[in-house]
Amino acid sequence: MTTATKPKGLSTSAMIASFADPGQRTESAPFGHALAALAEQDERIVGLTADLGKYTDMHIFAEAHPERFFQMGMSEQLLFGAAAGMAELGLVPFASTYSVFAARRAYDFIALDIAEPNLNVNVVGGLPGLTTGYGPSHQATEDMAIFRGLPNLTIVDPCDALDIAQSVPQLAAHDGPTYLRLLRGKVPAVLDEYDYTFELGKAKVLRVGADVVLVSSGLMTMRALQAADALAAHKVDVAVVHSPTIKPFDAETVLAELDTPRLAFTLENHTVVGGLFSATADAAAQRGLGKRIVPIALPDEFLDAGALPTLHERYGLSKDRIVAKVLAELG
Amino acid sequence: MTIADTAARVAGKDGRSRDERITAVADSAYRARHHALDMGEVQGQGYVGQALGAADMMAAVYADQLRYDPADPHWEGRDRFLLSTGHYAIGFYAAIADAGIVPVEELLTYATDDSRLPMSGMASYTPGMEISGGSLGHGLTVAVGMALALRLQGRSDQRVINFLSDGELDEGSTWEAAMGAAHHRLGNLTAMIDMNALQADGPTASVLRIEPVEEKWRAFGWHAIRIDGNDPAALIDALDECAAIATADGQPQVIICDTKVGRGVPLLEEREKAHFMRIEEHEWQICREQLTAGREQEAAR
Numbered sequence: 001m002t003t004a005t006k007p008k009g010l011s012t013s014a015m016i017a018s019f020a021d022p023g024q025r026t027e028s029a030p031f032g033h034a035l036a037a038l039a040e041q042d043e044r045i046v047g048l049t050a051d052l053g054k055y056t057d058m059h060i061f062a063e064a065h066p067e068r069f070f071q072m073g074m075s076e077q078l079l080f081g082a083a084a085g086m087a088e089l090g091l092v093p094f095a096s097t098y099s100v101f102a103a104r105r106a107y108d109f110i111a112l113d114i115a116e117p118n119l120n121v122n123v124v125g126g127l128p129g130l131t132t133g134y135g136p137s138h139q140a141t142e143d144m145a146i147f148r149g150l151p152n153l154t155i156v157d158p159c160d161a162l163d164i165a166q167s168v169p170q171l172a173a174h175d176g177p178t179y180l181r182l183l184r185g186k187v188p189a190v191l192d193e194y195d196y197t198f199e200l201g202k203a204k205v206l207r208v209g210a211d212v213v214l215v216s217s218g219l220m221t222m223r224a225l226q227a228a229d230a231l232a233a234h235k236v237d238v239a240v241v242h243s244p245t246i247k248p249f250d251a252e253t254v255l256a257e258l259d260t261p262r263l264a265f266t267l268e269n270h271t272v273v274g275g276l277f278s279a280t281a282d283a284a285a286q287r288g289l290g291k292r293i294v295p296i297a298l299p300d301e302f303l304d305a306g307a308l309p310t311l312h313e314r315y316g317l318s319k320d321r322i323v324a325k326v327l328a329e330l331g
Numbered sequence: 332m333t334i335a336d337t338a339a340r341v342a343g344k345d346g347r348s349r350d351e352r353i354t355a356v357a358d359s360a361y362r363a364r365h366h367a368l369d370m371g372e373v374q375g376q377g378y379v380g381q382a383l384g385a386a387d388m389m390a391a392v393y394a395d396q397l398r399y400d401p402a403d404p405h406w407e408g409r410d411r412f413l414l415s416t417g418h419y420a421i422g423f424y425a426a427i428a429d430a431g432i433v434p435v436e437e438l439l440t441y442a443t444d445d446s447r448l449p450m451s452g453m454a455s456y457t458p459g460m461e462i463s464g465g466s467l468g469h470g471l472t473v474a475v476g477m478a479l480a481l482r483l484q485g486r487s488d489q490r491v492i493n494f495l496s497d498g499e500l501d502e503g504s505t506w507e508a509a510m511g512a513a514h515h516r517l518g519n520l521t522a523m524i525d526m527n528a529l530q531a532d533g534p535t536a537s538v539l540r541i542e543p544v545e546e547k548w549r550a551f552g553w554h555a556i557r558i559d560g561n562d563p564a565a566l567i568d569a570l571d572e573c574a575a576i577a578t579a580d581g582q583p584q585v586i587i588c589d590t591k592v593g594r595g596v597p598l599l600e601e602r603e604k605a606h607f608m609r610i611e612e613h614e615w616q617i618c619r620e621q622l623t624a625g626r627e628q629e630a631a632r
Contacts, residue, residue, distance in 0.1 A: 046480075046483070067483070068483070070479060070515070072507075072511055073507075073510065073511065073514070075504075075507035075508075075510070075511060077468070077472055077503070077504035077507055077508075078472045078475060078504065078507035078508050078510075078511045080472075081469055081471075081472020081473045081475070081476060081504065081508065082472055082473070082475045082476030082479065082508075082511065083476060084462075084472075084473050084476060085472070085473040085474060085475060085476020085477035085478075085479070085480060086476040086477070086479060086480040087476075088461070088462075088473070088476070088477060088480075089476075089477055089480035089481060089484065090480075090484075091480050091483070093476075108466055108469075109469060109472065109504070112463055112465075112466050112469060113462070113463075113469055113472070113473055116455070116463055117454055117455065117462075117463065
């Protein structure tokens with residue numbers, strides 16, 4: 001018998017760990033609580049899931065409103081088809097699964113049954129981008145690229161617990177389909193320290209700065225704010241613009257910030273193809289804004305499995321990698 | 332047809348005998364077949380074979396069972412009929428024209444620019460069309476959601492009837508929905524399958540074997556009935572049987588209907604390339620004459 005050498009590095013528990021930083025303030029299941037609270041006010045709200053209620057925070061809603069919760073089993077096509085049928089009868093469904101299964105497996109059902117008739121169905125996708133270490137089977141690194149091409153669909157990439165809680169009633173009130181990139185479990189609380197409220201379709205300037213502007217969405221707004229603080233120590237003055245709605249894109253707010261001599265970046269938890277960087281570049285080109293924009297995004301490749309902190313560092317989403325990238329661009 | 336008329340007819344309370352109901356369905360199917368040929372002639376080709384084959388099924392639904400208001404296709408109290416097979420739209424248009432939902436004259440706009448009657452069925456175009464089908468295997472999933480919603484709203488007396496084809500049994504989503512419907516005990520849901528034994532690449536038996544179909548549905552928890560889908564009497568009896576066992580907390584039901592592509596027009600029944608039929612200019616009148624002759628022979632029997 002030989003003595004096995006224990007491999008160095010983080011282990012399985014880190015693969016499924018939250019992307020929250022150690023010691024960071026978090027809130028538990030903000031989506032589930034927001035949906036349950038909304039359902040108190042609005043009897044049209046129903047919740048569905050495809051065997052991932054506990055993993056998309058839908059269990060909170062299911063416990064609060066069991067008669068309005070529908071378990072569809074591991075059947076994503078049925079999940080979204082049935083949600084469409086419910087919306088046809090005037091209900092307002094929130095249907096949850098992982099983003100990979102919504103975008104890849106059930107796309108035709110979301111497109112034809114929900115988006116084409118412009119129904120008020122809210123697609124809730126867990127594990128967007130790089131928020132799991134399980135590898136490409138679970139990492140929805142191209143979900144926004146897939147969904148941006150779908151007419152009628154509103155896409156929201158929230159930053160934190162506050163963003164999620166405030167978005168839920170607005171998604172329900174929006175008269176058409178939506179896709180929410182869900183952050184689940186213990187979700188960081190970040191934006192309550194800023195003068196900020198979520199408004200569907202709007203980008204917001206969270207922080208002003210004279211040297212650099214960071215346009216970000218999703219959890220990368222949290223990293224952008226951390227990086228801005230760190231860059232202040234390097235005497236770099238950084239503005240942060242949070243654009244949680246990817247489609248329709250708030251070109252007016254974002255381009256007003258980009259149309260300055262500042263060095264400009266986009267930051268997203270998504271492949272560099274077809275997400276926030278693309279939306280921003282599309283808008284800039286259409287307006288004739290000849291501005292260099294540096295993308296900070298996941299590479300156009302299938303990512304490794306591993307521990308989340310390791311992977312965020314490896315693929316450039318960590319605060320330190322953002323700081324290094326900005327400093328390198330400044331020269 | 333008023334709502335009260337339709338509701339009374341469905342409940343069998345309008346005093347009509349079974350024979351009268353059968354005659355009404357057969358007459359409706361005959362008119363619908365003529366409508367389908369007229370529409371097909373506009374384009375010179377199309378899914379005419381399916382329309383002829385499924386005419387009795389659609390007529391049984393619209394002329395005998397379904398509760399609807401032709402003047403208000405969005406009437407809240409209506410039963411829902413979902414055409415999962417969007418390419419059967421020509422047959423559906425023929426049926427809803429006979430039901431008074433669209434004017435018969437409008438059928439001649441079929442599949443032309445700016446028509447409300449496009450080649451493949453779409454809800455946003457056509458009054459009375461509940462879903463945009465055509466990408467197959469969708470209808471039953473939407474039907475499950477509608478049946479669940481009706482129950483949640485305390486309206487399980489309204490039925491959801493989903494029309495699908497044997498080719499759709501290839502689609503995994505059909506079986507997801509079959510499981511879901513039985514699990515949630517959707518007694519207000521009925522599926523009707525047009526078993527015409529033909530799909531795009533050829534005979535169903537050679538494309539992907541789907542038999543034994545009844546056993547599959549029974550194993551999934553459904554009440555399954557298999558009939559000759561071109562027999563109005565059998566259709567009425569099967570739909571009545573489904574209505575009788577339809578409860579708010581019961582078994583979903585499936586009627587497996589064996590039909591013949593081109594039914595009623597011998598020239599087309601024998602055609603080799605039958606999925607998407609090309610029919611020559613001079614043949615349309617022959618088709619109509621064969622259809623009429625067949626009906627007269629039946630009546631004489």
